[in-house]
Amino acid sequence: MNDGFVWFAIAFWLGGWAFNEWLVRQKFSNPALNRLAWFAVPVIFGAAIIIIWEGVVIAFNIPPILLPAPSDVWVRLINSLPILWADFRQTFLKAVLIGYAIGCGSGFLVAILIDRSPFLKNGLLPFGNFVSALPIVGIAPIMVMWFGFDWPSKAAVVVVATFFPMLVNTIQGLSASSSMERDLMRTYAATWSQTLIKLRLPAAWPFIFNALKINSTLALIGAIVAEFFGTPTVGMGFRISTEVGRANIDMVWAEIAVAALAGSAFYGVVALIQRVVTFWHPSVRSGRS
Amino acid sequence: MLRERVLPVATVVFAILAIWCVFVVVMNRQFVEDQARRAGQEITFGEIVSQAYTLERPVLPSPHQVAAELWSTTVKKKITSKRSLVYHAWITLSSTLLGFAIGSGFGIILAIAIVHNRTMERSMMPWIIASQTIPIIAIAPMLIVVLNAIGITGLLPKALISTYLSFFPVAVGMVSGLRSPDQLQLDLMRTYNANDRQILWKLRLPSAMPYLFTSLKIAIAISLVGAIIAELPTGAVAGLGARLLSGSYYGQTVQIWSALFMAAILASVLVAIVGLAQTAVLKRMGARP
Numbered sequence: 001m002n003d004g005f006v007w008f009a010i011a012f013w014l015g016g017w018a019f020n021e022w023l024v025r026q027k028f029s030n031p032a033l034n035r036l037a038w039f040a041v042p043v044i045f046g047a048a049i050i051i052i053w054e055g056v057v058i059a060f061n062i063p064p065i066l067l068p069a070p071s072d073v074w075v076r077l078i079n080s081l082p083i084l085w086a087d088f089r090q091t092f093l094k095a096v097l098i099g100y101a102i103g104c105g106s107g108f109l110v111a112i113l114i115d116r117s118p119f120l121k122n123g124l125l126p127f128g129n130f131v132s133a134l135p136i137v138g139i140a141p142i143m144v145m146w147f148g149f150d151w152p153s154k155a156a157v158v159v160v161a162t163f164f165p166m167l168v169n170t171i172q173g174l175s176a177s178s179s180m181e182r183d184l185m186r187t188y189a190a191t192w193s194q195t196l197i198k199l200r201l202p203a204a205w206p207f208i209f210n211a212l213k214i215n216s217t218l219a220l221i222g223a224i225v226a227e228f229f230g231t232p233t234v235g236m237g238f239r240i241s242t243e244v245g246r247a248n249i250d251m252v253w254a255e256i257a258v259a260a261l262a263g264s265a266f267y268g269v270v271a272l273i274q275r276v277v278t279f280w281h282p283s284v285r286s287g288r289s
Numbered sequence: 290m291l292r293e294r295v296l297p298v299a300t301v302v303f304a305i306l307a308i309w310c311v312f313v314v315v316m317n318r319q320f321v322e323d324q325a326r327r328a329g330q331e332i333t334f335g336e337i338v339s340q341a342y343t344l345e346r347p348v349l350p351s352p353h354q355v356a357a358e359l360w361s362t363t364v365k366k367k368i369t370s371k372r373s374l375v376y377h378a379w380i381t382l383s384s385t386l387l388g389f390a391i392g393s394g395f396g397i398i399l400a401i402a403i404v405h406n407r408t409m410e411r412s413m414m415p416w417i418i419a420s421q422t423i424p425i426i427a428i429a430p431m432l433i434v435v436l437n438a439i440g441i442t443g444l445l446p447k448a449l450i451s452t453y454l455s456f457f458p459v460a461v462g463m464v465s466g467l468r469s470p471d472q473l474q475l476d477l478m479r480t481y482n483a484n485d486r487q488i489l490w491k492l493r494l495p496s497a498m499p500y501l502f503t504s505l506k507i508a509i510a511i512s513l514v515g516a517i518i519a520e521l522p523t524g525a526v527a528g529l530g531a532r533l534l535s536g537s538y539y540g541q542t543v544q545i546w547s548a549l550f551m552a553a554i555l556a557s558v559l560v561a562i563v564g565l566a567q568t569a570v571l572k573r574m575g576a577r578p
Contacts, residue, residue: 017408020408020411020412021408024407024408024411025407038411041408041411041412042411042412042413042414042415042416044412045412045413045416046416065438066435066438066439067435119296119297119300120297120301121297122293122294122297122298123296123297123298123299123300123301124297124301126294126298127298127301127302130557133506133510133556133557133560134510134552134553134556134557135510135513135514135517135552135553135556137514137517137518138517138529138530138533138548138549138552139549140533141533141534141536141537141545142542142545142546142549144537145348145537145540145542146316146348217421217424220424221424221426224424224426225426225518225521228521228534229521229533229534229537230537240430240431241430244430244431244434249431249434249435252430252431253431256428256431259424260419260424263424264419
């Protein structure tokens with residue numbers, strides 16, 4: 001009897017695939033319809049995965065300890081909104097956002113400061129590149145030891161994780177303007193700060209936003225990992241590790257869904273701001289092809 | 290070369306060591322003073338300094354303590370010993386490499402499929418990019434529990450975290466690499482009546498090599514992060530992540546720091562190896578150095 005679900009899932013998947021195949025080959029005369037088709041293709045793909053997941057879980061009677069069905073996760077998500085909100089506030093609104101602001105801000109300021117000294121730049125750039133490749137999340141236990149169990153230690157991990165990508169990218173971006181443009185500014189008798197604000201920072205925006213985007217993911221990862229090393233009894237990382245221990249896998253998936261939503265929204269907001277700020281950049285202008 | 294690169298980097302490293310040494314006194318001072326007060330002794334500043342550098346469980350270990358711990362746990366211990374850092378590093382390295390191999394292989398195959406099939410591109414690319422904005426390690430503890438429950442234990446569950454993390458940069462880098470031949474070159478191939486497979490082997494893959502290696506460098510660094518994270522929430526007993534966790538439980542600061550340095554050394558060696566492979570392959574392909 002349960003086989004029906006899996007057949008339905010497979011049928012839905014094949015149908016969705018065929019429909020997508022047809023959809024990508026279409027050229028609608030109506031631009032709105034074209035746009036809709038553009039969005040529909042990945043949505044259908046995602047829906048097919050969820051339906052197959054649901055079908056497989058029901059058809060093969062997979063115990064919820066292994067893999068809960070999406071519908072169970074949804075029910076759990078709706079029923080435990082207060083807990084999820086508390087975790088979200090602890091991890092995202094406190095640790096991630098504050099750490100992100102401090103880390104990116106200080107990286108940016110330090111980059112501008114050392115930009116005037118080629119010696120420091122030559123010394124810090126390889127060092128920053130080196131540190132960005134290191135497993136920074138490993139410093140989490142040290143930060144927990146120094147700043148205690150609450151969110152400041154998580155924010156500290158986020159600060160360290162986001163500082164170096166920001167530093168490296170900003171330094172790179174500040175040297176992105178060509179020497180011709182800089183010479184032009186000199187013929188205008190522009191001061192250092194005028195050149196910085198009117199020429200070099202605008203030229204650096206694409207690099208800076210690149211770092212901001214990378215950091216939006218790094219920040220969330222850093223905060224969640226830091227919670228594995230000890231927290232007060234609230235927080236996304238704390239909830240995930242304890243609910244795994246108590247075999248409440250549907251709660252873990254609900255928490256993951258919240259984390260995914262928060263991460264994507266954070267990334268999306270940064271990308272949106274980038275669109276507004278660097279509207280002139282080729283990657284944005286041709287992005288809507 | 291010497292004045293432009295070695296000297297600045299050496300200065301920065303030296304400055305960091307100097308700051309570290311100062312902070313050893315600043316951060317450990319409180320602890321030393323408390324100890325002396327409890328023992329009812331007056332303590333001079335000189336004694337504070339000398340004791341700060343030799344504490345058993347310092348807030349911040351001094352550089353020589355970390356170096357001594359690294360030396361005694363790598364060179365002086367047998368590498369099969371449970372207390373040898375080489376043994377723990379090997380555990381982490383093996384799952385890093387396995388995950389990296391699976392992840393990059395899968396990423397390359399997916400990229401080839403995406404370049405050749407518009408439906409796959411349109412339906413999957415948005416999800417691949419979205420998957421990067423979610424904190425993937427949130428899944429790590431659960432994935433390991435689930436795989437344990439169906440009887441897969443040991444190396445593979447840990448490696449799968451690395452796979453998941455390393456697959457993304459390779460897939461995205463490879464897609465842009467395989468697209469990098471310009472229209473002129475593709476048209477030339479078409480005039481030769483080359484089929485898709487010939488275009489792939491003789492044009493697309495060779496021109497994707499620089500992109501591939503850049504992605505591989507990111508992927509192998511992030512694989513190591515994944516392997517370390519995978520050891521955290523599962524109560525692993527061996528590996529660098531397990532060393533970090535047990536050091537955090539028992540307040541063994543020196544152990545945390547030495548594990549951290551080991552991870553950093555490992556990461557830089559791995560990235561350097563990929564870099565060497567890159568130079569060798571590109572030279573073989575006739576790239577100018």
